[in-house]
Amino acid sequence: MLSFTHSFSHSGDIEPLFESIKQERAQGISGYYELSFSKKALQDSQNYIKKHKELIAKLKNLVIIGVGGSSLGLKALDSMLCSLPERNAIKLRFLECTDGFALNNALKKVKTKNTLFIVISKSGSTIETSSLFKYVLERYELLAPKHKSHLLAITDTNSPLQKWCQKQKVAFVNIDSNVGGRFSVLSSVGILPLMLLGYKGKEILEGARELALRFFERKEDHILHKALYLVQNRERCPINVLFSYSSVFREFNAWYVQLWAESLGKLNAHKQPVGLTPIALVGSIDQHSFLQLIVQGPRDKSVTFLSLAPKHYPKPRIPQKKLEFLESSDFVNGASFATLLDKQCLATMQTLQAQKVPTDSIVMDRVCAHNAGALVMYYELLTSCAGCALEINTYDQPGVEFGKARLRDMF
Template sequence: MNIDIGNALLDDATPGLRTDRLETLDEQVADAHERIADGRARDEFGYAALNLPETTDPDGIREACGDFEDSEAVLTVGIGGSALGAATITEAIGDGTAHYVLDNVDPAQTESVLAALDFTETAVHVVSRSGTTAETLSNFLLVREAMADDGVDWTERTIVTTGDSGPLRSLAETHNLPVLEVPAGVPGRFSALSTVGLVPAVITGCDIEALLAGGKSGAESLSPSLFDCPAYAYGAVAYALDQQGAGANVMMPYAEGLEAFAEWFAQLWAESLGKAGMGQTPVRALGATDQHSQLQLYRAGPRDKMVTLLRPARREPLTIPETDIEALEYLGGTDLGEVLDAEFEATEASLAEAGCPNVRIEFDRLDAHSLGRLLYDMEAACILAGELYGVDTFTQPAVEWGKRAARGLLGAKETEEAQAVTNKRTRRIE
């Protein structure tokens, strides 16, 4: 994987970075790398995520999934980091086995997903570290009811990933379900290359060994200098551009299979770095589609954004047929991937010409190894950025406040947060 930061430098972008600023930034990266390396060596909370390519046991995951590998579909029941990593992997490199996700509690969507599934041929993966996540457990209770309606013994089609205690763990032990451990010391949004993200990957035919090998190559590339480390270069430049006014980071992959990746990145970046009045706002986009819906704003709107353009260097060929329509003759015989690459390069040039800072990320092809490397590098970039911001990258206190408020409102127990919601000021206009 490589990163090109040329269009983020001051001569070409506003906001942008001065070349001499990179040298100072590199010194900060060296200090941050030392803290990260120490955290990894101690397997400290959060930093342990960067050890997953070595500590994740693919054989154990395959063994736990053994009874489900012939399933026609897999349903992940989780939320946030318990679902986004898995969805990213299967969407990008799955073999076509359908992967459904229940990661929200919208009744219409839940009913629609349940109605689409034949539970006699579906594996259900339930993910919650605590085993108490209200959204996840609510959906799982509905899934169990739907399985019963299909005449399916839910205990024969369910696999659980959870912590070492809690209601979900107790349920798994009571019913002798296959159960995997959520990795200790790894926040959910950093857990894609673990049991959390790899169960659906196995069931949908992904090469999880290659995914982990890609992650390992990312770990081996970490070094004290941003000039030698693509992950650190990305994290450092994103941080520095934010300091210059680029408070939004548009993640724009040019590969349909990476649309879920942009959603995964949004959680990683927002939940990790949005603290103490700091952090970039991640924006999800998809090339070339969003050239027609968002590029106008990025090029001609407020100068408060950096754009991350992401693509594989090689794609599967698909030739456009020849045509006798004179105005379209230039397309005939062209590979469709060439059209997408032309769109990519036109967008990059358009942004650069307008002085909008952008960064190019490229990898060889969209396969398991490259995806593992991409996921790992973005996690390392995020952790590096967190060190530069000086925030606690691995906590999410604002999210936890909302969880406590919701539980209180639902009657689990009275909470101060729920009372605050009850007492909130309103000014309703009808």
């Protein structure tokens, strides 16, 4: 369960915004709206797992070849859920950067016999992904008949990558071409690898579906209010800070940055450049760095606090131990570390509110697959609402394509 609080006030009417989102969903402008209602990702994942039981039973490594939306969502959910007992003892590795040092470190001690390589790309032509894919094909001789079962592609229907797989007789799973990479984590892009790792894909999708249903039943209107507030106040507060008070959210922060930045930084319907800038922080670490800027620097930020309710995490605790000369810290003795972190979050939020910094909060009652799915859906819906309010195409990325064209001209 997620609980939300906010104190945003705005001058607009949320009804036109809600109607825009309803229309966007009905017109199928993005397929992500239906992912949590579809059984395709679950069925495709279950079919693959059933067909490759022998291979999966001996897996020690899962190597993901993909960049941006092909890796960040999966990384976010695994990082969030990895303490759950169902998590298999499989090391998840990512090849997402064309830095040779990162590449060598990621593949250290990887042997073909106990590894599954999954290349994730809508087309297969993303230069980082295709270059890394070529490298592992050669290094691990993955096209040798005895090794082909250690390779899987997740790609759009009838994509160039699918056609390559069909010709080479390599396994592949399709995703809807109408689902952009940064909105794809609830498709097979995220669900299949997560199920290989032992997570309950059905529960992730159920959590997302319940949040989506509540939103369209008008039981989560705070999402509309927040989006409208942020868009109306974008000149005064163009920066939104996600301040996550648990290390389990560190990679989720990175997913949020891509989702927010790539979706909302666009030319609007009037050809004006618009956007909202994301910044991701982790508490309490960044209380000792970035917080100073928020409190006494320019008042150009809104802050969202994401935290865990401490009641489910009574251990470990701070010992009832007194240290000579350090008695000033004894007031926390006996408290759980979760309680300390929660109080630090609350104290920081109250400090910002006293300084008139716009804030809101999301509290996750406990870490579980259901809540993780709900959190993903919350941010995807919020992004869509902000995009509609900005009058942009939330789902393209033409600015990224400009850079790709220039890179091609350099070779």
